[in-house]
């Protein structure tokens with residue numbers, strides 16, 4: 209495998225110079241071919257997602273496959289415009305020059321993806337890489353092996369290895385890939401592995417985009433519509449059984465509203481994820497990816513209860529189906545282990561607060577989150593919460609939906625990531641913005657050439673004009 213990787217890398221390094229001359233029509237044709245290949249294998253993709261994560265076809269369509277179709281369509285529609293050199297204004301020191309920003313492909317890119325949305329999280333950056341005219345080597349997650357396998361087949365059917373090539377494998381394969389001098393690395397995964405990626409990239413001074421995770425808080429203030437908040441949070445928390453990078457991780461709520469919210473959350477969950485006879489509906493509720501994560505989440509629940517949290521709902525797990533019931537841990541003490549790591553499971557801890565400032569300072573004491581959600585009807589207080597915190601993205605009175613608009617940048621900040629993706633932001637991530645100045649044959653450059661003793665009048669005029 210290592211030898212094959214090395215020879216594909218070499219072939220891509222040679223081919224990137226041809227590819228950088230591709231025009232919009234040629235890149236659009238590649239994106240269309242990719243879309244056709246996905247359409248051809250759509251049923252197999254759904255089956256693989258069902259097998260890896262027990263995702264329903266509906267959930268897989270919305271969060272993975274249809275999401276990717278719309279990202280492709282959006283790129284196809286806007287690519288000519290994105291590729292056009294951007295005109296920028298002149299400076300006083302070069303009045304006769306034309307100034308442009310060229311979007312040149314970075315070259316050969318490495319894309320490493322995680323298991324939780326195993327199709328979408330590889331395809332979305334790939335679309336941007338293709339749109340920007342790059343070669344790419346892809347390394348999907350070994351934990352979602354069925355989806356990784358069909359994904360590699362989709363790629364294999366529409367691209368030569370010297371342009372785009374997919375390698376299935378684990379951390380050892382990633383480690384070898386990371387030692388190669390790629391022109392850009394796009395990594396989606398945990399913060400811990402993100403640090404390893406950045407350290408490896410530094411050895412080759414390779415640029416990186418890091419799409420990481422972390423704890424995304426939700427603040428509910430005293431003016432919020434609690435029915436609405438409960439339904440939206442239940443959907444956002446329990447989609448993919450909580451294994452979503454931007455799932456609401458924990459709730460901060462005024463003390464006196466905690467019990468009311470808990471009851472409303474239970475009602476919302478019952479309606480969405482249970483059958484009329486009261487059983488958990490496994491057709492709408494994903495499983496935990498593997499036993500290691502199942503045990504990790506169970507241990508977090510046990511630790512929280514031991515430290516004084518109340519189990520207000522759920523709590524039980526079934527190891528044979530890798531299913532954990534939707535769970536609420538209320539009055540969570542801050543020293544519980546569940547506050548020290550991203551939960552990535554269907555457990556909702558609730559921390560009551562006495563003042564908004566208390567909630568803000570708790571959020572600011574941790575890594576900057578990938579998402580921060582606010583439920584409030586008070587516009588002034590909402591602005592106060594936005595301005596006094598930092599996060600990759602925020603929804604006010606909703607959750608998750610900011611990811612679905614390609615006109616918005618998607619990404620984290622510091623501990624939750626570096627750089628952004630989707631739409632034109634993804635195109636720019638995989639492009640180098642190159643400054644190009646075309647000087648006219650008639651120019652006044654000699655005005656600034658030495659000897660400087662005789663240029664006092666030039667400086668005087670420049671200061672006036674500036």
Ligand code: NAD
Nearest residue numbers: 321322323348349378379382397398401419420421422453
């Ligand atoms: P992970 O970091 O364990 O693995 C991600 C990828 O890195 C996989 O392909 C894996 O094979 C590879 N990898 C693992 N260990 C490695 C090592 N030591 N060296 C090099 N490569 C290595 O993450 P995961 O468990 O697959 O995914 C869950 C994490 O991803 C969560 O933290 C989640 O929040 C985050 N995530 C972020 C986003 C986002 O868009 N910001 C989206 C989805 C998931």
